[in-house]
Amino acid sequence: MAAKRWIDGDETAAEMLSRVSSERPFLLLPPLHRVPxxxxxxxxxxxxxxxxxxxxxxxxxxxxxxxxxxxxxxxxxxxxxxxxxxxxxxxxxxxxxxxxxxxxxxxxxxxxxxxxxxxxxxxxxxxxxxxxxxxxxxxxxxxxxxxxxxxxxxxxxxxxxxxxxxxxxxxxxxxxxxxxxxxxxxxxxxxxxxxxxxxxxxxxxxxxxxxxxxxxxxIVLDNVYGMDEAKQNNYMLEESGGRSITSSTQRLPYxxxxxxxxxxxxxxxxxxxxxxxxxxxxxxxxxxxxxxxxxxxxxxxxxxxxxxxxxxxxxx
CATH class of the missing domain: 3.40.50.300 (P-loop containing nucleotide triphosphate hydrolases)
Known part of the structure; x- marks a missing residue:
């Protein structure tokens, strides 16, 4: 019966968004506020x-x-x-x-x-x-x-x-x-x-x-923030054993x-x-x-x- 009511339901997009946001609200608070x-x-x-x-x-x-x-x-x-x-x-x-x-x-x-x-x-x-x-x-x-x-x-x-x-x-x-x-x-x-x-x-x-x-x-932070770009790239290559690494991994300072x-x-x-x-x-x-x-x-x-x-x- 619940499935039938859901199929037969008729609501606008605004009503649907309001219902979903109340049933499953986003978490949006500092300092996690940049991404809901x-x-x-x-x-x-x-x-x-x-x-x-x-x-x-x-x-x-x-x-x-x-x-x-x-x-x-x-x-x-x-x-x-x-x-x-x-x-x-x-x-x-x-x-x-x-x-x-x-x-x-x-x-x-x-x-x-x-x-x-x-x-x-x-x-x-x-x-x-x-x-x-x-x-x-x-x-x-x-x-x-x-x-x-x-x-x-x-x-x-x-x-x-x-x-x-x-x-x-x-x-x-x-x-x-x-x-x-x-x-x-x-x-x-x-x-x-x-x-x-x-x-x-x-x-x-x-x-x-x-x-x-x-x-x-x-974690233990490595001193990456104070490095210039060349030193930071060399550091990341050492951490990866010389293998190619993704851009997201390059930015990990630990x-x-x-x-x-x-x-x-x-x-x-x-x-x-x-x-x-x-x-x-x-x-x-x-x-x-x-x-x-x-x-x-x-x-x-x-x-x-x-x-x-x-x-x-x-x-x-």
Missing amino acids: LRVGNVVELAGPSSSAKTQILIQAAVNCILPKEWNGVHYGGLERLVMFIDLDCRFDVTRLSEMLKHRIMEPIGSMYDHEELYAACMSRFLYVRCYDSLEFLATLKTLHHRLKREKKMHNLNMQLLMIDSIGPFQWVDRGSTFFPLGSHNRKCLSLQSISETVVQEIKKLLLLHPLIVIATKE REFMPPIWQSFITHKILVRASDDLLPIRLDQEHSLYFSEWLLPSLSFQDKFVVKDAGIFIVS
Whole structure:
């Protein structure tokens, strides 16, 4: 019957766009605002330590768990569920709480009588911590059933699946071989098979749930930004072993360590890094300055942003 109603339906293009945008809204917020992100996208947020990667995840999470409107006050949120998988085991829930409270108080100036809104928003944030690759795989394999349960409980769809960060167990897995419990006839879990299984399980989730996946990745930046063009080309040729490389690879200022199956799986890639400069906000206050750059799709400019109590703001 649902299929018949869909076939017999009659709507204008404007009505169709309005319906789709409400059912599956884009994620459009700084510093990810240059390219609208939609369900099915897999975004890699790469950057060195202390480059505001987790802050960007928190900003996106707050935007999703806030409602569009509450008691006549406009918040512009998506009112959707968010799943945060913490592989670094360093997530600070107080930072999420503080940013959410700032967003709630921004239009009204006080948290008075808005504890109910705060509690409702926090209930939409789902958190899982994993200490090794086997726990991560177990989480992904059981995630479909949990998402179904949470959707039924909240009567809301999941919008974001966040992984902070992808690849923290790579160096342990590289020198280890795991055998599944209960049988020695099963395939051993090597580094390659773990990566393949992670990608396969996320693909299954994307088929069953309209999600945007954002994964952070900690990298070590090479000193490519300060090189002239000739030195940079020589550097990239050395990194590729003298083989021909694509233009997108030439612009990577770090050594890629994730397996090819993951690299081919992601649809968007963003590089973030901290600047040595401080941006004066007031006479008695300065904020660290950060840069973001789209590598996939490749854009020819960088955005500057700062992290304040209320969130991330683009600097012109």
